[in-house]
Amino acid sequence: MLTVRAPATSANLGSGFDVFGLALGTPADVVRVERAPETTITVTGAGSEYIPEDPEKNTVGAVAEALDAPARIRIDKGVRPSSGLGSSAASAAAAAVALNALYDRGRSRKELVPVAAEGEALVSGEAHADNVAPSLLGGFTVATDDNVTQVDASVPVVACLPEISVSTRDARGIVPDSATMDEVVTTVGNAATLTVGMTRDDPELVGKGMTDEIVTPERTKLIDGYEGVREAALEAGATGVTVSGAGPGILAVCHRRDQRAIASAMVDAFDAAGVESRAYQTAIGQGATLYR
Numbered sequence: 496m497l498t499v500r501a502p503a504t505s506a507n508l509g510s511g512f513d514v515f516g517l518a519l520g521t522p523a524d525v526v527r528v529e530r531a532p533e534t535t536i537t538v539t540g541a542g543s544e545y546i547p548e549d550p551e552k553n554t555v556g557a558v559a560e561a562l563d564a565p566a567r568i569r570i571d572k573g574v575r576p577s578s579g580l581g582s583s584a585a586s587a588a589a590a591a592v593a594l595n596a597l598y599d600r601g602r603s604r605k606e607l608v609p610v611a612a613e614g615e616a617l618v619s620g621e622a623h624a625d626n627v628a629p630s631l632l633g634g635f636t637v638a639t640d641d642n643v644t645q646v647d648a649s650v651p652v653v654a655c656l657p658e659i660s661v662s663t664r665d666a667r668g669i670v671p672d673s674a675t676m677d678e679v680v681t682t683v684g685n686a687a688t689l690t691v692g693m694t695r696d697d698p699e700l701v702g703k704g705m706t707d708e709i710v711t712p713e714r715t716k717l718i719d720g721y722e723g724v725r726e727a728a729l730e731a732g733a734t735g736v737t738v739s740g741a742g743p744g745i746l747a748v749c750h751r752r753d754q755r756a757i758a759s760a761m762v763d764a765f766d767a768a769g770v771e772s773r774a775y776q777t778a779i780g781q782g783a784t785l786y787r
């Protein structure tokens with residue numbers, strides 16, 4: 496039996512829609528695999544009651560199929576589904592690493608990115624790789640149609656998860672079809688600023704570059720209390736705040752000294768809007784870990 500822990504992730508980071516992603520130190524999914532004549536899946540843990548065990552509907556089933564690696568797969572969910580914290584991707588990334596090792600497929604972590612993205616195609620309709628890339632590789636990742644670039648980074652973050660469900664499929668349905676040239680120019684500037692910030696572990700530059708005028712304003716309409724939470728986090732010292740992935744999770748970037756105050760301000764602001772939430776005080780972390 497092989498065991499893999501794969502981390503939650505935050506995609507988009509505002510200006511990098513469908514391209515940027517980062518691995519979170521916590522939470523994470525744990526996947527255990529054993530060889531079997533055909534794939535079976537059991538799911539326990541956070542939100543497991545909402546996750547199908549049918550291999551045709553679970554992201555790990557798509558990964559087993561893509562690697563031609565049938566197995567008995569047990570998923571222990573640390574990342575609740577429909578969270579914006581890459582729940583479906585964490586399982587897919589863990590399964591890709593585990594099954595690749597179990598069947599000696601010899602794929603590199605980078606080569607496993609499109610394999611794990613097959614799981615995303617199953618649940619959201621598109622094989623976007625911006626969650627599976629950081630879950631597999633760790634750090635900050637830039638996933639384009641034909642390449643993935645990774646840099647190690649250790650910027651502190653707070654990921655606040657409200658008790659609201661937003662499906663990625665629905666949130667993709669409200670992405671605007673077009674953008675103005677001014678919006679594109681601003682976005683390119685912000686994305687470049689954020690990228691430089693990651694290479695310098697600089698929360699100020701990363702936070703500044705997280706602003707997005709194209710996709711995020713539409714997505715925030717799906718998150719009750721978003722504006723209040725954003726303002727509270729900024730007042731408590733966050734250097735940037737945006738929707739995590741497709742939401743409803745909200746990501747704040749910060750200096751370590753402000754982390755606790757920001758977490759508490761975000762939870763209180765959700766509470767004031769009548770929404771329960773929990774905040775993970777963490778940092779950009781490692782990719783999937785294999786335990787033999």
Ligand SMILES: Nc1ncnc2c1ncn2[C@@H]1O[C@H](COP(=O)(O)OP(=O)(O)OP(=O)(O)O)[C@@H](O)[C@H]1O
Nearest residue numbers: 553554577578579580581582583586618663740741
């Ligand atoms: N192994 C899995 N783990 C989590 N969700 C799964 C899994 N397999 C299938 N699903 C389905 O995928 C959907 C959750 O995926 P979705 O992309 O909406 O959420 P998310 O991964 O938390 O969000 P995001 O991609 O925005 O970070 C749910 O409908 C869930 O039932």
Ligand SMILES: N[C@@H](CCO)C(=O)O
Nearest residue numbers: 506513663667740741
């Ligand atoms: N880039 C994807 C990530 C989903 O987690 C989206 O925002 O739809």
